[in-house]
Amino acid sequence: xxxxxxxxxxxxxxxxxxxxxxxxxxxxxxxxxxxxxxxxxxxxxxxxxxxxxxxxxxxxxxxxxxxxxxxxxxxxxxxxxxxxxxxxxxxxxxxxxxxxxxxxxxxxxxxxxxxxxxxxxxxxxxxxxxxxxxxxxxxxxxxxxxxxxxxxxxxxxxxxxxxxxxxxxxxxxxxxxxxxxxxxxxxxxxxxxxxxxxxxxxxxxxxxxxxxxxxxxxxxxxxxxxxxxxxxxxxxxxxxxxxxxxxxxxxxxxxxxxxxxxxxxxxxxxxxxxxxxxxxxxxxxxxxxxxxxxxxxxxxxxxxxxxxxxxxxxxxxxxxxxxxxxxxxxxxxxxxxxxxxxx
Numbered sequence: 001x002x003x004x005x006x007x008x009x010x011x012x013x014x015x016x017x018x019x020x021x022x023x024x025x026x027x028x029x030x031x032x033x034x035x036x037x038x039x040x041x042x043x044x045x046x047x048x049x050x051x052x053x054x055x056x057x058x059x060x061x062x063x064x065x066x067x068x069x070x071x072x073x074x075x076x077x078x079x080x081x082x083x084x085x086x087x088x089x090x091x092x093x094x095x096x097x098x099x100x101x102x103x104x105x106x107x108x109x110x111x112x113x114x115x116x117x118x119x120x121x122x123x124x125x126x127x128x129x130x131x132x133x134x135x136x137x138x139x140x141x142x143x144x145x146x147x148x149x150x151x152x153x154x155x156x157x158x159x160x161x162x163x164x165x166x167x168x169x170x171x172x173x174x175x176x177x178x179x180x181x182x183x184x185x186x187x188x189x190x191x192x193x194x195x196x197x198x199x200x201x202x203x204x205x206x207x208x209x210x211x212x213x214x215x216x217x218x219x220x221x222x223x224x225x226x227x228x229x230x231x232x233x234x235x236x237x238x239x240x241x242x243x244x245x246x247x248x249x250x251x252x253x254x255x256x257x258x259x260x261x262x263x264x265x266x267x268x269x270x271x272x273x274x275x276x277x278x279x280x281x282x283x284x285x286x287x288x289x290x291x292x293x294x295x296x297x298x299x300x301x302x303x304x305x306x307x308x309x310x311x312x313x314x315x316x317x318x319x320x321x322x323x324x325x326x327x328x329x330x331x332x333x334x335x336x337x338x339x340x341x342x343x
Contacts, residue, residue: 007081007303011310014074015297017045019317024341027324028334033060036325046070060329061118067321071314072097072125078307089189089304092182093311094128099178102154105136105145106174142169157181176235183210183237198302205308208292210239212285214248215264219281223257242268279339290316290342316342 019027023044030036037058041050049070053063072093079090101121108117114137126133130152139145142162149155157177163169183206190202214236221227221235229252240248251263261281264273272291273284289312296309320341327337 004081004083004303007078008301008306010081011078011303011306012297014045014078015310015313018313019044019320019343021343024320024324024338024343027321028338030324030328033063033325033328034058036321036328037063040067040321049073060325064322064325065120067318068120068122069124071311071318072122074314075311076128078310082303082307089186089193092186092189094125094130095182095185097122097125097133098129098131098152098154099182101133101136102145102149102158102178103171103175105139106169106171109140109142109145109169153181154178172235179213180237183239194304198305201296201300201302201305202308204241205289205292205296205305205312207239207241209289210237211241211243212288213237214239215243216281216285218248218252219257219260222255222260229253283340283342286316286319286342 026039026043027036030039034056037050037053037055040046041053041055046067049066053066075093079093082090104117104120108114111117118137121133121137123133131149131154135148136145139148142158146155146158146162149158158174161170161174161177186206187203190199190206194202217235218232221232229249232252233249238245251260255263258275261273261275261278264270265275269284269288272288278284293309293312293316296305297313300306300309320343323340324337326332327334327340
């Protein structure tokens with residue numbers, strides 16, 4: 001078996017151990033973070049990452065750190081089987097981590113309590129990132145963030161967005177520009193390093209994710225911020241997969257948030273979104289990505305397509321577990337937590 005075939009076989013085998021419907025039902029019966037930790041440690045494929053913990057006394061934040069750590073460790077394990085010529089493409093996982101942590105730091109700039117940021121800090125990835133992740137915890141100003149990032153491409157992106165004295169930070173612009181950089185980098189690597197069916201399938205995954213991110217932005221900006229069509233269009237990435245640009249822009253200009261959902265329910269995404277059964281926009285977008293990635297991990301033969309599909313599915317599983325942990329923490333009704341889960 002070649003190394004690339006081994007990557008696909010390994011990823012599919014790892015996916016075979018994913019949490020099942022019965023696992024989620026069992027987790028939903030748990031009444032404490034400690035009970036959740038005990039089940040994950042003793043009855044699921046999270047046994048290795050949780051090995052050695054004392055589940056009877058583990059803190060919620062630490063449990064979430066370990067669950068998130070699984071994402072990076074699986075990614076590193078799988079790319080060892082990959083082809084060296086795709087090394088640049090494999091950086092997409094590191095780029096994701098870096099940009100997420102920069103945005104998290106921007107959100108916590110004015111916070112004195114950094115516990116929420118620390119709990120999401122993937123220090124296990126520090127050897128692979130272009131800057132020291134741990135230094136982000138001590139950042140309390142925009143200038144301090146630029147200092148941490150001084151040897152990276154992110155400085156050129158963030159310097160023009162630095163707020164002037166007396167101005168508020170424009171977080172949305174930072175998010176848009178950083179995500180645009182991520183998309184450009186990833187799509188550039190895909191176009192350079194892949195051909196044929198593999199290229200088509202990987203582009204489908206990444207471009208669909210971009211389109212769904214655009215849909216989420218449109219809905220949220222209309223629903224919660226009452227943004228103008230011009231302001232909405234400015235923050236979108238120019239990628240269109242199933243909804244043509246002309247049609248999407250028409251919806252932005254003429255429809256309210258609820259009417260936008262109604263239009264989506266009659267579009268190519270109608271099987272995943274229905275105004276009558278609307279949960280929240282991210283849930284429906286994640287459901288679409290779940291089904292796309294589930295299809296590719298079952299039927300794709302190119303190892304890189306399988307890798308991307310596996311990582312996306314594991315990320316959804318990670319969010320499911322975090323939602324259950326947070327639901328139990330805040331004593332949310334079980335049926336309400338269950339409605340958030342995608343599997």
